[in-house]
Structure formats: structure tokens, C-alpha cells
Amino acid sequence: MRLSKFFMPILRDDPKEAEIVSHKYMLRAGMIRQESAGIYSWLPLGLKVLKKIENIVHEEQAKTGANELLMPTIQSADLWRQSGRYEDYGKEMLRITDRHDRDMLYGPTNEEMITSIFKSGVQSYKDMPLNLYHIQWKFRDEVRPRFGIMRGREFLMKDGYSFDMTPQEGKHAYNKMFVAYLRTYARMGLKAIPMRADTGPIGGDSSHEFLILADTGESEVFFDKAFYDMDWSTFEIDYDDKQAVASVVDDFTSKYAAAEEIHNQEEFDAKVPKDRQVSGRGIEVGHIFFFGTKYSKPLGALVQDAEGNQVPVQSGSYGIGVSRLVGGIIEASHDENGIIWPQAVAPFDVGIINLKSGDAATDKQCEQLYGDLQAAGFDVLYDDRDDRAGAKFARMDLIGLPWAITVGPRGVKSGMAEVKNRKSGEKTDVPFSDVGKFISQ
RNA sequence: CGGGGCGUAGCGCAGCCUGGCAGCGCAUCUGCUUUGGGAGCAGAGGGUCGCAGGUUCGAAUCCUGCCGCCCCGACCA
Secondary structure (H helix, E strand, O other): OEEOOOOOOOOOOOOOOOOOOOHHHHHHHOEEEEOOOOOEOOHHHHHHHHHHHHHHHHHHHHHHOOEEOOOOEEHHHHHHHHOHHHHOOHHEEEEEEEEOOOOEEEOOOHHHHHHHHHHHHHOOOOOOOOOOEEEEEEOOOOOOOEEEEOOOOEEEEEEEEEOOOHHHHHHHHHHHHHHHHHHHHHOOOOOOHHHHHHHHHHHHEEEEEEEOOOOOOOOEEEHHHHHHHOOOOOOOOOOOOOOHHHHHHHHHHHOEEEEOOOOOOHHHHHHHHHHHHEEEEEEEEEEEEEEEOHHHHHHHOEEOOOOOOOEEEEEEEEEEHHHHHHHHHHOOOOOOOOOOHHHHHHHOOEEEOOOOOOOOHHHHHHHHHHHHHOOOOOEEEOOOOOOHHHHHHHHHHHHHEEEEEOOHHHHHHHHHEEEOOOOOOEEEEEEEHHHHHHHHO
């Protein structure tokens, strides 16, 4: 993409409403635009990141055998009246009336609908187990939306639901998601620590929240330093191997980690030596629950087992805050000059800075490099605008692409591009023909 | 929901108290000079001063009502 043709409205000053770094940088880099309290438009740069995150979620879900579907944002109130939650949900639910005076709502979650879909499609144990998920916009009419997309009213969420015949199988489904979530976050360059969570009003047997550490996190967290030394990204796993999956879960859950609501200092002291106790602030980017039959019984989600009995299914639900992750990643990875995108979620792989647009030799060299890198499979943002060097460097740092390649008359003469690693800040002179190879390493 | 604050050009703000041509910086456009970390000079464009009503010869400014937004707290994925 040529910057001259890319809609990326950069702001030089911090918008006054932005308090935390991710909100500031997202507005300044032209990733989002606020439309209303807690409601945002996603501009091209922001949307590219959002899509990258979605893709990683899809890929990791696919490995577990989960099925993607797509449910509507608007739901009928009838469905919610049946579960009794229409009244219970309160003012957080946005209620709408259609032209026929029917009560509708903008879905804050999809348990009712997915259960209805499940019931209409599955009657036998032969169709089990099943995991259905989608990535869809949700609306919860928060009392006080804030921090940009971190606590918006409209937000993009992956929500998945598992259905199994026995508690053991249900627990395995839960464990699979536990591991899949670890892998999903790890691919985004995040260490999302699974913390035992309060099941709260939802109830159920088992629940974990995944929190990434950042000073601006909304909750205080306490955990064992040992998490820092764990293997977060490399484990390959056979999801059908119940033992292997369970042992990864055990490995993580055996170490102390809790958010403040559930934190118990006595237990913390008993399980973790003082010098390994760590506390900090965290951002919740995922939450998983295993319910057993808590919902399937009242909702009548029954299937026939091999003996012909109607039995309630074992269910669980699994959520990832997809849009929140965009902000969460920025909170976890930035410096005073801007965002530092982890490779896997960067809006572009690499940026080319033409230091002297209009200079025939420099333009030609940039065009050549731009074409070569694209041919090599890189998604390239080519800054071909006629701005001063300083402005271009500042802009490239702000949007935080992993690599920035500077091409100027000096380099054209010597045959070298200056390749800068955004994260380390390290600059290396590389012959133009070797740039692709260099940044692949 | 309680408390505090703010709505004036794309962004950041001044002007309001004490009514009298709607301004400044950045950004944008044109020209010239520049060009390896947010250039200089000269010029230009861009506004229902959040909305509605009132007071007044005259309202961004005073009064009333409404709307929107932000921050702190409580609450919450």
C-alpha cells in the first residue's frame, strides 16, 4: 500500500479525551474514530489489526475442531424471556422495538441463541461433542464506557460454546479451550496469565480469566513469578490426547494466580515464597467457563444417549475480547514514540520510507524495493509522500511496524538501505537486494 | 447512578467575567527556499461558537431549558 493512497489520518497532538496510552496512540495513528460514547469506527489501519487478531483466533479454534458460525447482532426478546434473562439483564441490554412493535434487542451475548441452534440441530450423542463459536459485535450499555476500545459499549468478541455428553468430556472440552487460548495469546506476543476466576452469578464448576499485564489494567492481580519462566508459545499438542491437554492445564493452574476479587493472601503466602510473589495490574482479554448442566437442564438442551435416555448436555462457554485485544496489545507493547506491534498482528509487515520523494533515483530504488518485498510476500506500507524526513520517521515510529526501511539519496549511492527494527531500535545497513532476506530472519 | 468538568476550524486551545468585525498554534492548499529525526518565509482556504428559546439596537459572551462528551467513584467482560 502506498501511503499517498491510504486513509490514515494522523494526529500530531494527543486528543484531550484520551487518558491511557492505547487510546492516545489509536486515535493519533488514525486507527479508530469515536462516534459516540463507547462506540467507534474502525479506520483502515485499525481494521487491519483487528482482522489479524481475528485470523489468529480462527486458526487456533480450527485446530481444536471448533465450528465457526455467525449469529445476528439483533435478537428477539422472546428467546430471552424463555431463559428468564430478559428482565434480569437490566439496563445493560439495549432494547429495540421494530416496526411491528415487537421487542428486539442488540445481543450482549449469545447463550440463548446458541442453545436454540444446538437444540434444533442435535438430538443424538452421535452428533457430539460439538464446539460452536462466532466472532460478532456485541453491545452492552455500560454505565461508564472509557479508555477507548478497552471498555466500549460496542465491542467485537469471540464467543464459543461447547456441548458434551459426560462431565469428563466436558472438562476435556474446557481444557482444550484453555490450551487454545494460551496459544492464541502467545501468537499475538502476549503472556496472558490464566487466573482462577469467580464464577459469580453465572455459576458452574470451573472458570478462568486470562489477563495480560499492563500498568493501566483495571484489576489488581497476584501471581507466582514462575509464570515468567514457563513455556508459552512452543508447545505443540494433540488436542485428542486428553492426558497431554490436561497436563498443560495442570501445569498452569497449579501455580498461584488470582485477581483481587478472589485473591487470598494466606493461600498466596502458603503456596508461593515471598521472593516469587508478584503483583501488578492486568487487562482481562478472555474468560472461560465450564457449567456442567447448569444451563442445559433449565433450557432443555437434551440429547439421546446410546441407551436411549434423554440427558442434559455438559456445556461451557469461552470468550475472547477481540477488539479489546487491540488496545491490550498496545498497552503491553509501546514506547514514548508510539506503538510497537508484535509481528503477528502488525497492520503491515514493513514500512519503506522514501526520504526524498521526487528524486528520480530515490523514487526508482523505492519502487524497486516496494515491488520486490511484495513479491516476496510482505505486506508493505510505502511512505511515498512528499514530507520531511523527521515527519516520516515520527509517523513510522507511531504506527509501529516491526521494520522500517529508509531509502535516501545517500543509500542509493552506496547501494544500501537502512533497516530499523522498531522493537530494538537497532539500525543495520543492508544491500537493497538482501532486505527481504534480512527481515525474514 | 453520585460528584467534578468541558462543548469555539481536522487536532490542541484563547476569547466569555466586563455583550460590539470570531482569533491563535499545529494540520491543509499555493509559491519560493530547503531536505538523513516533527524546516523557514510569503500568501490562501476552512466556523450554524453543541441545540432551542429568551433578554438586548446588538449574544460565542447574559438568562432558561435541552443534548452531547470527558474525568473520579460505585458497578461491570
